[in-house]
Amino acid sequence: MAKIRFLDTFAKNIPKMNKAIFLDRDGVINKELGDYVYRLKDLEIIAGVIDSLVELKARGYLLIVITNQSGIAKKIYGHQEVQAIHNSIAKSLEAKGVEIAAFYYCPHHPDYSNCLCRKPGSVMVEKAMARFNIDPSVSYFIGDRDRDVEAGEAAGVKGVKIESNTGLQPLLDLL
Numbered sequence: 728m729a730k731i732r733f734l735d736t737f738a739k740n741i742p743k744m745n746k747a748i749f750l751d752r753d754g755v756i757n758k759e760l761g762d763y764v765y766r767l768k769d770l771e772i773i774a775g776v777i778d779s780l781v782e783l784k785a786r787g788y789l790l791i792v793i794t795n796q797s798g799i800a801k802k803i804y805g806h807q808e809v810q811a812i813h814n815s816i817a818k819s820l821e822a823k824g825v826e827i828a829a830f831y832y833c834p835h836h837p838d839y840s841n842c843l844c845r846k847p848g849s850v851m852v853e854k855a856m857a858r859f860n861i862d863p864s865v866s867y868f869i870g871d872r873d874r875d876v877e878a879g880e881a882a883g884v885k886g887v888k889i890e891s892n893t894g895l896q897p898l899l900d901l902l
Contacts, residue, residue, distance in 0.1 A: 728850035745861035747828070748783050748825070748902075749852055751870035751881060759871065763796075763802035770812055770818055777897035782900070789828045789859055792816075794852045794877065797836035806834065829855060838856045846870075847877035856882060857902035867902060869895065881898060 731858045758771045778791060792813070798804045813830040820827060831851040835842040844850045856863060868879025869887045876886030885899060 730759075742860050743787050745760050746787060746854070746865040747791055747859065747861045747867075747884075748790040749791050749793050749855070749866065749868040749876045749884060751846075751872065752792050752816075752832075755869055755873035755875075755889065755895070756792065757812075759825075759891045763798040763803055765798055765808040767794075767810060767815055768810060772816070773892055773894050775816055775894040775896050777820060777823050777825065779899060780820060781823055782899055783895075784825050786902075788866075789861065790825065791855045791859070792830045792832075793828070793846065793855070794832045795846050795874075796834055797839075798831045799834035799882075800836035800839040806824050808835075828859060831855060846872075847874035847881070849878050851880035852878055852882040852884060856884075869898065 741886060750756055753764050756772065757764060758773055760769060764896045784790060796809050799806060799809065809832055811885055817827050831854065833842060833844040833846065835845050835852060837845070852868065855861065863883035867887055868875055868884045869889060870876060871889055871891040873888065876888050879886040889898065
């Protein structure tokens with residue numbers, strides 16, 4: 728009997744796992760310009776994305792942004808510009824009641840430095856999964872490049888590739 732009570736107590740103390748939507752940034756949340764999006768004047772949220780994120784949040788998903796920002800390694804822009812863009816996106820979403828749980832970005836580029844975090848590597852996804860106790864079997868990575876899908880799938884998350892700058896509405900019925 729003592730063993731059963733111990734196991735019941737132990738099971739009650741295990742934290743519930745979360746489900747998440749991992750999102751690439753440029754081309755999925757904001758318009759991809761073909762060049763780097765690092766100036767606030769160039770930031771444009773894709774039509775319908777905020778409403779889709781409201782719906783995903785209502786379904787109980789944590790929303791996490793995972794993005795490569797190699798312009799930092801190339802010295803085109805710095806960490807401050809990336810933070811300003813992320814703060815602006817977060818503020819736009821918060822106005823509609825949507826919170827991004829975290830923004831993860833890789834500042835590296837293979838021509839300038841080596842790293843483990845750059846997509847298609849899965850380190851950023853794995854860090855978020857550990858931090859937020861995410862169950863990969865009920866989570867998705869939505870991106871507009873093969874490397875986004877590969878990063879998610881390498882971490883055990885279902886990868887979903889969309890066309891750049893099209894919005895998330897068509898996916899809502901699939902998730």
